[in-house]
Amino acid sequence: MYHPALFSGMNVVVTGGGRGIGLEVARQFLDCGARVVVHMGRTIPLDRPDFLDLAAGEGRALLCSADFVETGGVQVLADEVGSRFDSLDVLVNNAGTMVGRFPAAELTDEEYRTILQLNQTSVVEMTRAMLPLLRKGAHPAIVNTVSISARTGGSAGSSVYSATKAFVATYSKALARELAPEGIRVNCVSPGTIATDFHQRYSTPEKLEATRKSIPLGRLGTADDCAPAYLFLASHALSGYITGQVLEVNGGQLIC
Numbered sequence: 146m147y148h149p150a151l152f153s154g155m156n157v158v159v160t161g162g163g164r165g166i167g168l169e170v171a172r173q174f175l176d177c178g179a180r181v182v183v184h185m186g187r188t189i190p191l192d193r194p195d196f197l198d199l200a201a202g203e204g205r206a207l208l209c210s211a212d213f214v215e216t217g218g219v220q221v222l223a224d225e226v227g228s229r230f231d232s233l234d235v236l237v238n239n240a241g242t243m244v245g246r247f248p249a250a251e252l253t254d255e256e257y258r259t260i261l262q263l264n265q266t267s268v269v270e271m272t273r274a275m276l277p278l279l280r281k282g283a284h285p286a287i288v289n290t291v292s293i294s295a296r297t298g299g300s301a302g303s304s305v306y307s308a309t310k311a312f313v314a315t316y317s318k319a320l321a322r323e324l325a326p327e328g329i330r331v332n333c334v335s336p337g338t339i340a341t342d343f344h345q346r347y348s349t350p351e352k353l354e355a356t357r358k359s360i361p362l363g364r365l366g367t368a369d370d371c372a373p374a375y376l377f378l379a380s381h382a383l384s385g386y387i388t389g390q391v392l393e394v395n396g397g398q399l400i401c
């Protein structure tokens with residue numbers, strides 16, 4: 146665990162923070178002293194963890210919801226952040242999912258648009274909306290969630306999703322160069338196969354077990370395994386000379 150004051154006084158936004166990887170990232174930023182706008186997802190669930198309500202009650206967390214696939218959905222969140230923060234130190238663009246497994250010949254226009262809007266366009270929109278606040282932050286950093294599938298191509302039915310993650314990785318590298326003169330760093334965390342709701346929806350137990358056997362460290366990852374990488378890349382003290390990089394968190398599933 147990082148020092149409890151590592152992000153003391155800093156303003157952080159985490160998207161897709163209602164469950165899975167984003168929830169653990171939000172928890173660890175809160176534990177390290179940050180004020181966090183936690184975008185919980187499309188809704189604010191009633192059965193949320195106690196630590197979020199405690200932090201919200203103390204004014205350290207603001208819980209909000211926005212559907213990034215709906216027209217104007219990202220702007221709803223951007224407006225919430227603007228009403229809460231005068232400046233932003235860390236933006237974590239994490240919301241996303243595969244949406245479904247779609248064989249290439251059967252993919253509908255609507256499915257294609259949904260996968261792109263959620264995993265790709267929303268990252269561009271949120272980044273654009275947050276840049277004025279980030280420019281007022283102290284040593285600002287953007288950390289985007291990509292995926293091992295951006296490098297491997299993913300598995301059957303995930304071609305468009307995997308390509309959106311490759312887009313975000315490349316977008317982040319270009320942005321890192323563009324924003325470096327302003328002192329804004331941009332990096333990515335690339336999770337491997339992480340045991341969250343994500344795979345409960347899109348992968349069978351048999352597929353997950355076969356994947357587990359292929360992972361050199363011998364197990365699937367957890368949100369706990371991923372979150373420290375986000376805090377590391379967000380912290381000027383820990384990674385102030387790192388920008389434009391993708392940090393792979395996958396137990397050795399991809400070594401190249």
Ligand SMILES: NC(=O)c1ccc[n+]([C@@H]2O[C@H](COP(=O)([O-])OP(=O)(O)OC[C@H]3O[C@@H](n4cnc5c(N)ncnc54)[C@H](OP(=O)(O)O)[C@@H]3O)[C@@H](O)[C@H]2O)c1
Nearest residue numbers: 161163165166186187212213240241292336338339341343
């Ligand atoms: N788990 C893995 O193995 C893995 C591997 C590589 C990359 N990733 C990436 O890691 C990130 C987090 O994944 P996870 O495993 O933590 O998945 P998760 O548990 O399914 O969480 C996904 C988050 O994204 C939000 N989201 C989904 N659709 C949305 C929409 N239309 N508008 C706004 N928010 C939406 C969800 O909110 P709702 O509750 O509203 O759905 C939820 O908060 C994603 O970008 C994912 O692609 C995951």
